Amino acid sequence: MNKKIIIKTFATNVAISFFFAAIFILLIYIFGNTKINYYASIINTVAVSAINEKEIEPVYKVETKRIINYPDYGKKYGNVVISKINLKLPLYHGDSLSILRYGVGHYAGSYFPGEGGTVILAAHNDVGYFHRLPELEKGDIVKLETNYGTFEYKVDSHKIVKETDLASFPIQKEKEMLIMYTCYPINRSVVGRKTERYVVYAYLVGDSDE
Amino acid sequence: MKKLVLGFLAVVMLFAIVPSVNAMTEEQLKEKMEKTYNINGTDFKISNDMKVMLERYLDEYNVTSNDADYISNKIDEAINILKKYGTADVNKLPAAAKSELVSLVEDISAHTSVKATVKNGKLVINRPDGKGVFAEFDKLVKQTGNETNTIAIIAGVSFVIVLAGAFVVTKKFATNK
Numbered sequence: 001m002n003k004k005i006i007i008k009t010f011a012t013n014v015a016i017s018f019f020f021a022a023i024f025i026l027l028i029y030i031f032g033n034t035k036i037n038y039y040a041s042i043i044n045t046v047a048v049s050a051i052n053e054k055e056i057e058p059v060y061k062v063e064t065k066r067i068i069n070y071p072d073y074g075k076k077y078g079n080v081v082i083s084k085i086n087l088k089l090p091l092y093h094g095d096s097l098s099i100l101r102y103g104v105g106h107y108a109g110s111y112f113p114g115e116g117g118t119v120i121l122a123a124h125n126d127v128g129y130f131h132r133l134p135e136l137e138k139g140d141i142v143k144l145e146t147n148y149g150t151f152e153y154k155v156d157s158h159k160i161v162k163e164t165d166l167a168s169f170p171i172q173k174e175k176e177m178l179i180m181y182t183c184y185p186i187n188r189s190v191v192g193r194k195t196e197r198y199v200v201y202a203y204l205v206g207d208s209d210e
Numbered sequence: 211m212k213k214l215v216l217g218f219l220a221v222v223m224l225f226a227i228v229p230s231v232n233a234m235t236e237e238q239l240k241e242k243m244e245k246t247y248n249i250n251g252t253d254f255k256i257s258n259d260m261k262v263m264l265e266r267y268l269d270e271y272n273v274t275s276n277d278a279d280y281i282s283n284k285i286d287e288a289i290n291i292l293k294k295y296g297t298a299d300v301n302k303l304p305a306a307a308k309s310e311l312v313s314l315v316e317d318i319s320a321h322t323s324v325k326a327t328v329k330n331g332k333l334v335i336n337r338p339d340g341k342g343v344f345a346e347f348d349k350l351v352k353q354t355g356n357e358t359n360t361i362a363i364i365a366g367v368s369f370v371i372v373l374a375g376a377f378v379v380t381k382k383f384a385t386n387k
Contacts, residue, residue: 006380009379009380010376010377010380013375013376013379013380014372014373014376017372017375017376018369018372021368021369021371021372024368025368066269068270069270070266070270070344072337072342072343072344073342073343073344073345073346074343075342094345094346095348095352096346096348097352097353100352100354105352107259107350107352108263108345108346108347108348109257109258109259109260109262109263109347109350110259110262111262117262120350122352122354123354124354125354130354163351163353164351166350166351169350169351170258171257171258171259171262172258181351181354182354183353183354194353197351197354
């Protein structure tokens, strides 16, 4: 009998406590979401700077647009600099989940900057990463400062696509195109897997249609 | 006797000096990899992103004729596997078929200078000297949403606190009774 009372009391207490916890969570979300996002991003920044970023030295042949000594998968080989949104992030060869924790990932199935084809870059939509990608407008400059040279791209357009829409990520070698993307919506509070991407298209300065 | 020995030596030297008529060049291997194959009425060819990665590897490293021949044979076997299971879509293949394809990759790694493996569903190509990964081939579009889901963390922590609190209250109630 005593046991039954204890179980009943426990269940009642859990139910009441859960109700108040739900209200507690709602209040934190309404008043504290932005601050928590900011501090979580600072933790990420500390983790990035603690990593040993060994750089290699590829050699770039301008005449043939060829690279000798490609960087290893997982290695940093430059920086992505976007002055308009005050962004400077390390650029890595590869875009696995572990690489994306540290900066911008370069899809291994796309061309390297300077090779004359599509370069595909991805980064998280957290503060300090590609959070401000939607602020980029036509004409804004994106610089890829690599170990073998600096390449400037001019933003041309952007769109929101489904993650399965591979036609929006064309791999070609007619023209040097930079494609940068991140998960959409960018709002951190959306729970679960995101099925859309915010995609920005830019062309190598001097190569665009303008 | 002397003529016989000389003749034999000539034949041996011929085989040593003249490369095999059927030996495949790197360029031919590239063409074979990029060719379109018909699998039960559907055209199949490797995707542009895989093509970029393979071309990059062949630019960086030389593949010998022997290795090219071996890889070419494995490509033929892979095409036969797709034909056997009646689909050009690798994603629709049964586990047995995928296992057979993985074995082909392992064979290439074991018998040529191309050190490739399949790890967690990704094709990984290591450098021939074993020092570093040359490339990993994965799906094109990645999940780049926030790793730290704020609500999940707050909810998780709150739930633990709630349970602990309820336990303490219940224990106190039981003691007072």
